[in-house]
Amino acid sequence: MYELDADSRIERTGEGAYRATLTDRWNIGPFPNGGYLAFVAVRALHEVLPHPDPLTVTTHYLRPPVPGEVELAVEPVRVGRGTSTGAVSMRQNGEEVLRTTGILTDLGGLDGETLVDAQPPAMPPPEACEGRSGTERGLPTFVERFDTRFAPGTASWLSGERSGRAEIGGWARFADGRPVDTDSLVLMADAYPPPIFNAVAAGWVPTLELTVHVRRRPADGPLRCWFRTRFLIGGYLEEDGEIWDVQDRLVAQSRQLARLQRPR
Amino acid sequence: MYELDADSRIERTGEGAYRATLTDRWNIGPFPNGGYLAFVAVRALHEVLPHPDPLTVTTHYLRPPVPGEVELAVEPVRVGRGTSTGAVSMRQNGEEVLRTTGILTDLGGLDGETLVDAQPPAMPPPEACEGRSGTERGLPTFVERFDTRFAPGTASWLSGERSGRAEIGGWARFADGRPVDTDSLVLMADAYPPPIFNAVAAGWVPTLELTVHVRRRPADGPLRCWFRTRFLIGGYLEEDGEIWDVQDRLVAQSRQLARLQRPR
Numbered sequence: 207m208y209e210l211d212a213d214s215r216i217e218r219t220g221e222g223a224y225r226a227t228l229t230d231r232w233n234i235g236p237f238p239n240g241g242y243l244a245f246v247a248v249r250a251l252h253e254v255l256p257h258p259d260p261l262t263v264t265t266h267y268l269r270p271p272v273p274g275e276v277e278l279a280v281e282p283v284r285v286g287r288g289t290s291t292g293a294v295s296m297r298q299n300g301e302e303v304l305r306t307t308g309i310l311t312d313l314g315g316l317d318g319e320t321l322v323d324a325q326p327p328a329m330p331p332p333e334a335c336e337g338r339s340g341t342e343r344g345l346p347t348f349v350e351r352f353d354t355r356f357a358p359g360t361a362s363w364l365s366g367e368r369s370g371r372a373e374i375g376g377w378a379r380f381a382d383g384r385p386v387d388t389d390s391l392v393l394m395a396d397a398y399p400p401p402i403f404n405a406v407a408a409g410w411v412p413t414l415e416l417t418v419h420v421r422r423r424p425a426d427g428p429l430r431c432w433f434r435t436r437f438l439i440g441g442y443l444e445e446d447g448e449i450w451d452v453q454d455r456l457v458a459q460s461r462q463l464a465r466l467q468r469p470r
Numbered sequence: 471m472y473e474l475d476a477d478s479r480i481e482r483t484g485e486g487a488y489r490a491t492l493t494d495r496w497n498i499g500p501f502p503n504g505g506y507l508a509f510v511a512v513r514a515l516h517e518v519l520p521h522p523d524p525l526t527v528t529t530h531y532l533r534p535p536v537p538g539e540v541e542l543a544v545e546p547v548r549v550g551r552g553t554s555t556g557a558v559s560m561r562q563n564g565e566e567v568l569r570t571t572g573i574l575t576d577l578g579g580l581d582g583e584t585l586v587d588a589q590p591p592a593m594p595p596p597e598a599c600e601g602r603s604g605t606e607r608g609l610p611t612f613v614e615r616f617d618t619r620f621a622p623g624t625a626s627w628l629s630g631e632r633s634g635r636a637e638i639g640g641w642a643r644f645a646d647g648r649p650v651d652t653d654s655l656v657l658m659a660d661a662y663p664p665p666i667f668n669a670v671a672a673g674w675v676p677t678l679e680l681t682v683h684v685r686r687r688p689a690d691g692p693l694r695c696w697f698r699t700r701f702l703i704g705g706y707l708e709e710d711g712e713i714w715d716v717q718d719r720l721v722a723q724s725r726q727l728a729r730l731q732r733p734r
Contacts, residue, residue, distance in 0.1 A: 261678070261706070261727070262678060262679045262727045264528045264530075264571070264679065264681065266528075266547075266555055266571050266573065268547065268548045268555060269548070283530075283532065283566065283569060284532045284533070284566065289678070291530055291532060291569075293569070302547065302548065305547060305555075305557070305571060307528070307530050307569060307571060309530065309678055309679060309727075313704070316703070316704025316705060316706070317704065317705070318702075318704045318705015318706065318729070318730060319670060319702060319704075319705055319730060320702060320703050320704055321636075321669060321670060321702040322700065322701055322702070322703070323635070323636060323669075323699075323700045323701075324700045324701065371587070372585075372587060405585060405587075406583060406585060414525070414526060414553070414573055415526045415528065415573060415681070417528065417679070417681050417725070419708055419725075419727050421701060421703045421704075421706065422703060422704075435587075436586065436587045436588045437586055437587075437588065437685060437720055437723070438582075438583060438584060438585040438586070439580070439584050439586070439685045439686060439720070440577070440580025440581065440582045440583075440584055440686075441580060441581070441582015441583055442525070442580070442582065442685065444683055444723055456701055456703070459701070459708055459725075461681070461683075461723075461725055463525070463526045463573075463683050465582070466582060466583060
């Protein structure tokens with residue numbers, strides 16, 4: 207069993223009530239990554255909704271949970287023919303830590319029109335992009351879950367410099383070989399470091415709200431990811447993401463609202 | 471009292487229970503516009519949360535309501551010092567029609583860093599942009615609520631042509647002179663026709679999910695709005711919006727996921 211699947215098992219404990227155990231393998235500092243938490247919420251949605259793929263998933267982060275047990279209250283809000291909508295509330299030690307609302311559909315059965323006015327982000331092949339290694343000091347355990355390559359010019363902050371452009375991107379896949387599916391695109395949308403690291407001195411950048419639109423089932427292979435911040439205003443910032451598969455097809459778009467905390 | 475305020479009055483009916491009456495002034499066809507519904511939900515959030523401005527508001531549309539009475543269940547999810555989070559469920563005739571989750575803050579009191587890597591959308595002054603008029607056949611009542619001007623080249627669908635670019639933008643303000651505040655930016659983010667009208671033959675384009683990030687309090691005056699669709703995939707599309715005030719400052723960003731229905 208792949209790491210992500212082992213670390214997101216959902217156990218039914220009652221009517222609409224489930225339990226999961228967050229592991230520390232997806233931590234950044236002491237806290238599990240927000241994309242991992244959203245992935246756990248999506249797995250919970252599958253317990254009560256019939257459609258196989260997330261179409262849009264919005265998570266509001268209320269308090270950071272720590273690794274350990276969480277309770278999930280899962281509600282099928284509306285089940286329709288083409289889509290179904292559900293809500294998840296995750297609690298730890300009695301306190302609500304996040305709330306997710308999501309719409310599922312069958313992305314394998316879309317028969318509507320397609321018209322794309324965009325190109326995948328330009329970058330050299332994975333082997334020509336910078337990776338991260340265990341020699342980096344204080345590497346979060348989260349980083350070890352992925353084989354992440356950075357497109358040239360987007361990883362300047364890793365060497366203590368800043369390009370001034372709040373963009374970051376590159377190729378990503380799971381380190382243990384887990385194929386990327388539509389559920390895990392919700393995690394991939396939060397798997398890169400904040401692009402604002404390339405523009406200003408930043409400490410923690412906690413997410414307040416993350417919305418991921420999953421648009422296609424990804425082909426097997428590494429994903430091309432691109433994240434950008436254009437507006438840091440009064441300490442709040444958006445991060446816009448695009449994820450493309452190896453067949454040059456957009457598979458997900460994301461936007462999150464986060465808050466910049468200054469380095470201590 | 472301005473139209474929008476008269477048409478969104480919230481009456482308390484019990485613990486966390488409120489009532490509102492949707493009017494037909496904000497209709498597109500038989501149904502109230504989704505931005506208007508989200509605005510009503512934001513007004514309901516203010517009943518239970520202390521912060522004055524919406525920061526991020528996500529609405530999932532479950533069924534289209536019709537003008538008339540709706541019940542609102544309003545929940546303060548988490549009240550913190552800098553932000554507060556709440557949820558609204560709107561029902562009509564016993565059926566849930568939408569669910570909104572929002573985070574409020576005080577946008578007048580932001581003291582964090584600002585860094586903007588973007589320019590307002592280029593367009594001539596309002597008097598040099600095309601407007602709409604009552605001579606257009608079948609004009610929705612919604613359109614009469616606004617003084618909407620279209621930037622050159624973005625209103626080709628109005629004359630039955632299509633530019634092929636799924637972009638639409640221009641200047642907008644309320645027709646009755648209501649100043650735009652942070653609450654009503656949530657409505658403004660859904661006030662333009664779908665940009666996809668300029669690219670493909672479309673009928674109804676119902677919104678499944680709309681997220682608006684409100685980033686600043688707007689200065690008084692007309693707003694510059696720009697909406698764009700880059701990915702129509704299998705009948706689903708995103709609409710990305712930016713709203714700028716007359717002082718060239720971004721005041722809101724929006725993204726919605728919608729479904730293209732072919733013309734009948």
